[in-house]
Amino acid sequence: MLKRLLEYVGFEPGRFQARWISGSEGAKFTTTIKDMTEKIKSLGPNKKMRDDIV
Amino acid sequence: MDVIQQLREQAKKLLEEKKVDLVIGFGQGTELARTTPVFIDSPEGVSALTWGPFCANNLAKYLTDYKNAEGNVAVVVKGCDARSVIRLLDDNQISRDKVVVIGVPCPGQLEWQKVAAEVKPGASLKETADNGESFSVKTDAGDYSFNKKDYMLHRCLVCENPNPVIADITIGKELPVKTYEERFAEVSELEQKSTEDKSAYWDKQFSRCLRCYACRNVCSVCTCQICVFDQMLPMWVSKRTNLSENTMFHITRAFHVAGRCVDCGECDRVCPMDIPLRKLNQKIHKDLGDLFDSPTPGSKPGIPSALGEFSPGDPEEFM
Amino acid sequence: MPNPTALTPYPVTITKIVDETSDVKTFTVEFDDPDVMENFGNKPGQVCMLSIFGEGESTISITSAPTRGKFLEFTVKRVGRLTNVMHQMEVGQKFGVRGPYGNWFPYEIMKGKDLFFVGGGFALAPIRSLIDYALSDQYRSDYGKVEVLYGARSVDDLCFKSDLAERWPKLHNTAIYTTIDRPEEAWKGHVGFVPSYVEEVAPSPENKFAIIAGPPIMIKFTLPVFAKLGFKDDQIITTLEMRMKCCLGKCGRCNIGSKFVCVDGPVFSLAQLKGMPQEY
Amino acid sequence: MEARVVNKGQLPELLDKLAKDYDLIAPVQEETVVLFRKISGAKDVFLEYTNSDISPKGCFLPQNEKTFNYTYTGDSIEIKKPEGAQKTVLFGARPCDIKAITTLDPVFEGEKFGDEYYSGKRENTVIIGLSCTKVLSTCFCYAFEGGPCDGTGSDLLFTEIGDKYYVEVYTDKGKALADAYSQIFSKGGEQLAKDKEELAKKLAGEFVRKVDLTGVKELLDNNFELPYWNGDDQKKCLGCGTCTYVCPTCHCFDIFDYPTGDFTGARLRCWDSCMYPEYTLMAGGHNPRPTRKERVRNRFMHKLKYHLDRYNMVGCVGCGRCVRKCPVNIDITKIINDLKEVAQNA
Numbered sequence: 001m002l003k004r005l006l007e008y009v010g011f012e013p014g015r016f017q018a019r020w021i022s023g024s025e026g027a028k029f030t031t032t033i034k035d036m037t038e039k040i041k042s043l044g045p046n047k048k049m050r051d052d053i054v
Numbered sequence: 055m056d057v058i059q060q061l062r063e064q065a066k067k068l069l070e071e072k073k074v075d076l077v078i079g080f081g082q083g084t085e086l087a088r089t090t091p092v093f094i095d096s097p098e099g100v101s102a103l104t105w106g107p108f109c110a111n112n113l114a115k116y117l118t119d120y121k122n123a124e125g126n127v128a129v130v131v132k133g134c135d136a137r138s139v140i141r142l143l144d145d146n147q148i149s150r151d152k153v154v155v156i157g158v159p160c161p162g163q164l165e166w167q168k169v170a171a172e173v174k175p176g177a178s179l180k181e182t183a184d185n186g187e188s189f190s191v192k193t194d195a196g197d198y199s200f201n202k203k204d205y206m207l208h209r210c211l212v213c214e215n216p217n218p219v220i221a222d223i224t225i226g227k228e229l230p231v232k233t234y235e236e237r238f239a240e241v242s243e244l245e246q247k248s249t250e251d252k253s254a255y256w257d258k259q260f261s262r263c264l265r266c267y268a269c270r271n272v273c274s275v276c277t278c279q280i281c282v283f284d285q286m287l288p289m290w291v292s293k294r295t296n297l298s299e300n301t302m303f304h305i306t307r308a309f310h311v312a313g314r315c316v317d318c319g320e321c322d323r324v325c326p327m328d329i330p331l332r333k334l335n336q337k338i339h340k341d342l343g344d345l346f347d348s349p350t351p352g353s354k355p356g357i358p359s360a361l362g363e364f365s366p367g368d369p370e371e372f373m
Numbered sequence: 374m375p376n377p378t379a380l381t382p383y384p385v386t387i388t389k390i391v392d393e394t395s396d397v398k399t400f401t402v403e404f405d406d407p408d409v410m411e412n413f414g415n416k417p418g419q420v421c422m423l424s425i426f427g428e429g430e431s432t433i434s435i436t437s438a439p440t441r442g443k444f445l446e447f448t449v450k451r452v453g454r455l456t457n458v459m460h461q462m463e464v465g466q467k468f469g470v471r472g473p474y475g476n477w478f479p480y481e482i483m484k485g486k487d488l489f490f491v492g493g494g495f496a497l498a499p500i501r502s503l504i505d506y507a508l509s510d511q512y513r514s515d516y517g518k519v520e521v522l523y524g525a526r527s528v529d530d531l532c533f534k535s536d537l538a539e540r541w542p543k544l545h546n547t548a549i550y551t552t553i554d555r556p557e558e559a560w561k562g563h564v565g566f567v568p569s570y571v572e573e574v575a576p577s578p579e580n581k582f583a584i585i586a587g588p589p590i591m592i593k594f595t596l597p598v599f600a601k602l603g604f605k606d607d608q609i610i611t612t613l614e615m616r617m618k619c620c621l622g623k624c625g626r627c628n629i630g631s632k633f634v635c636v637d638g639p640v641f642s643l644a645q646l647k648g649m650p651q652e653y
Numbered sequence: 654m655e656a657r658v659v660n661k662g663q664l665p666e667l668l669d670k671l672a673k674d675y676d677l678i679a680p681v682q683e684e685t686v687v688l689f690r691k692i693s694g695a696k697d698v699f700l701e702y703t704n705s706d707i708s709p710k711g712c713f714l715p716q717n718e719k720t721f722n723y724t725y726t727g728d729s730i731e732i733k734k735p736e737g738a739q740k741t742v743l744f745g746a747r748p749c750d751i752k753a754i755t756t757l758d759p760v761f762e763g764e765k766f767g768d769e770y771y772s773g774k775r776e777n778t779v780i781i782g783l784s785c786t787k788v789l790s791t792c793f794c795y796a797f798e799g800g801p802c803d804g805t806g807s808d809l810l811f812t813e814i815g816d817k818y819y820v821e822v823y824t825d826k827g828k829a830l831a832d833a834y835s836q837i838f839s840k841g842g843e844q845l846a847k848d849k850e851e852l853a854k855k856l857a858g859e860f861v862r863k864v865d866l867t868g869v870k871e872l873l874d875n876n877f878e879l880p881y882w883n884g885d886d887q888k889k890c891l892g893c894g895t896c897t898y899v900c901p902t903c904h905c906f907d908i909f910d911y912p913t914g915d916f917t918g919a920r921l922r923c924w925d926s927c928m929y930p931e932y933t934l935m936a937g938g939h940n941p942r943p944t945r946k947e948r949v950r951n952r953f954m955h956k957l958k959y960h961l962d963r964y965n966m967v968g969c970v971g972c973g974r975c976v977r978k979c980p981v982n983i984d985i986t987k988i989i990n991d992l993k994e995v996a997q998n999a
């Protein structure tokens with residue numbers, strides 16, 4: 001729900017991810033984190049909700 | 055006997071028989087095309103009650119103010135407001151035996167600014183009538199007719215159920231329930247747009263937000279004791295308005311009422327800056343349907359709040 | 374033209390910290406810029422806005438009399454965010470001060486009169502500035518007998534212990550009455566609530582001003598006692614506490630009726646208070 | 654009173670020039686709402702409005718404003734203030750909103766302490782008012798010695814007559830600006846003065862909201878605990894901040910620190926509303942105005958009495974925004990008329 005709402009408001013898909021990983025699934029944990037960081041790196045810095053105080 | 059007469063009779067009876075100590079209804083406002091909530095605690099006071107195409111407020115909101123007051127309360131509700139009553143009951147915010155619900159099937163509500171622009175200023179209202187495709191409004195300075203397509207609140211054009219789903223007393227006859235082929239047209243149209251367009255659209259809207267919290271304070275299902283936006287210790291959010299805090303406020307507000315918002319459209323109507331908040335809430339309603347095929351909250355008693363329950367059949371996109 | 378840069382605080386350095394009780398400390402500070410202190414011109418009863426940058430500001434009354442020297446003393450109870458941070462600060466550190474704000478005790482019309490002070494808990498601080506002012510060498514001769522009746526919940530809650538026990542009793546024509554609410558073995562002095570103690574001491578009303586400061590509950594029960602003793606409303610002076618943000622009479626929140634506590638107060642006589650809406 | 658004339662056709666040219674030489678703040682339309690924003694040229698201006706949704710008060714008391722940046726390490730304090738206000742022109746404000754700014758002046762410049770931020774903007778801004786041509790059903794500026802063509806507080810006042818603007822010069826600041834653009838501000842226009850009088854008379858007859866203040870102030874002076882305040886208004890009020898945020902004469906603000914790093918940050922000032930519950934909540938937990946009844950009473954007592962007591966000016970200018978924008982139709986004109994009745998029966 002939150003993922004769809006964020007995309008609806010203009011956040012790039014993939015910037016917010018949710019995964020269910022149990023304690024014993026170490027491998028899945030590492031792959032998920034790797035995928036996420038690559039995805040976010042490709043998206044570049046987040047422009048939305050930037051603080052405007054200088 | 056027309057609806058207003060019956061409304062006053064029923065209210066008078068309830069008050070005289072001491073069934074309730076207070077009747078919350080609609081009274082004539084200070085503008086021809088406006089009504090204002092009235093709180094009647096004596097049988098003679100029922101003459102203030104009125105009904106017509108200008109009763110847009112959702113009075114169920116006030117029930118939480120009287121939940122600990124001694125004595126019972128009667129409240130006049132339309133189709134959408136009745137859903138709020140059900141949601142408040144399911145959330146245990148109010149106790150059923152302390153509330154008498156007076157349901158009035160609703161032919162739709164007009165946008166008062168649009169009507170006021172047409173009517174001669176200073177005229178006073180005589181009576182109104184629903185003629186199916188339009189409302190006739192008789193005033194002491196001439197009669198007017200307002201077709202529903204142009205003058206009605208948008209939320210009423212796609213009204214899900216004009217008949218209150220909960221009512222101890224029903225006044226007026228049942229109205230046909232319309233069905234619409236594409237209820238979430240606006241939402242889907244915005245969904246198709248690119249991320250940049252969506253972001254630009256909402257940034258433009260939220261940049262106007264004053265953070266006056268009218269949308270939160272008018273919402274009947276926004277019932278937190280101290281809202282996160284009012285907390286001083288710790289001060290999560292300041293009273294400052296800037297795009298990032300406004301965006302956070304609106305996303306948080308919409309998400310906090312996800313699964314409980316009954317789509318009464320009041321937040322959209324009261325916003326002084328005309329921010330299309332219903333378009334935000336409707337997105338969640340659409341997802342509720344797609345993900346959990348749950349109907350609009352409050353449309354039937356006992357619907358579990360989508361985020362409060364889970365069932366094995368729920369989709370698991372995140373596995 | 375009134376001072377336009379009133380919202381900008383001046384840096385001060387902490388020179389001394391006294392732990393009055395477990396949650397009340399008195400900070401002695403000096404302005405980094407000496408001539409700010411020179412023409413600061415604070416009078417007893419006035420308040421300042423203390424700035425802890427990153428936490429915000431808070432209104433604290435100046436507890437030191439202007440006659441005590443080129444420094445200011447603030448007594449701060451640990452209540453909110455800002456006061457929590459202050460209580461972790463050490464001597465030598467800095468924070469911001471701006472002021473002095475508000476009106477002051479009417480020490481002009483008090484000349485030639487006896488003064489009977491009543492303090493409760495750490496609220497002795499705002500009136501301590503007037504006590505020290507009246508007991509100061511320059512102005513002692515202007516005032517008659519100076520009596521201080523002070524009460525706190527327990528021995529640990531007693532503030533300004535050194536003033537109460539050593540400094541003030543030795544000065545000319547003073548009487549110090551200290552009490553705690555409930556008996557404790559180490560405590561030899563009077564036991565009982567402030568209102569009943571005032572009834573016991575029974576000060577006579579003629580040629581006397583009563584200056585009261587304390588928690589609302591204490592004031593509520595002490596005022597009738599003074600009325601019974603024959604004190605007229607304009608003989609009773611108190612200082613109020615309100616939520617303040619600008620302290621300059623602009624941000625609008627510290628109003629009681631049309632009076633702003635930060636500009637028209639915080640010192641009011643009971644006569645004035647009775648003329649104002651009971652909304653404080 | 655000096656007068657000038659500006660042909661309507663030349664207004665865009667004037668606005669483009671002003672936008673180049675000054676920060677030009679003028680009414681613009683965003684979606685269905687009319688606001689005051691800084692604009693880059695005449696194309697953005699929207700003048701077909703009678704009462705903007707938000708007043709131009711933000712031009713002097715912005716909704717958010719930085720008072721200073723600080724660097725604070727506990728051992729050292731450094732304060733850097735933003736640079737002063739730029740040369741600004743506020744164009745297209747209505748007489749009621751400009752009169753509202755004159756009710757703010759004593760608050761920010763009259764008390765014992767001044768306010769450099771407000772005064773800086775006030776001195777550097779030339780106010781060009783625009784007389785009304787229509788009266789809304791929610792307007793009642795006549796009740797507070799104002800009027801649709803009243804020039805109080807304006808440096809220049811434009812009144813649209815036919816295809817020309819009749820310009821009245823009220824202050825030297827206005828005269829200086831008119832002279833600086835003399836090719837657009839042509840001399841003369843005395844004969845248009847009569848047309849303006851007629852317009853003012855015509856509009857004066859169009860007010861439908863009857864407001865009569867007699868006896869209200871005296872009643873409020875002597876009565877604080879009026880049973881009237883226990884009436885419907887405090888029951889239906891939602892406690893939102895709409896009425897105070899759209900009101901041109903509300904001046905309450907909040908000050909707080911916004912850390913942007915471990916040791917750096919900014920002290921900010923932003924609008925606040927007396928209708929919010931924690932507005933007067935003290936650290937110890939005590940709240941002098943705990944329920945909506947006290948807050949609703951305080952708001953209208955401030956408008957109709959407190960502001961008058963302190964600054965000898967009523968705190969309302971009759972713009973009608975709170976009447977239009979209140980979600981539950983709490984109406985200050987109804988309250989004034991009700992209080993008048995209470996005063997008469999008392």
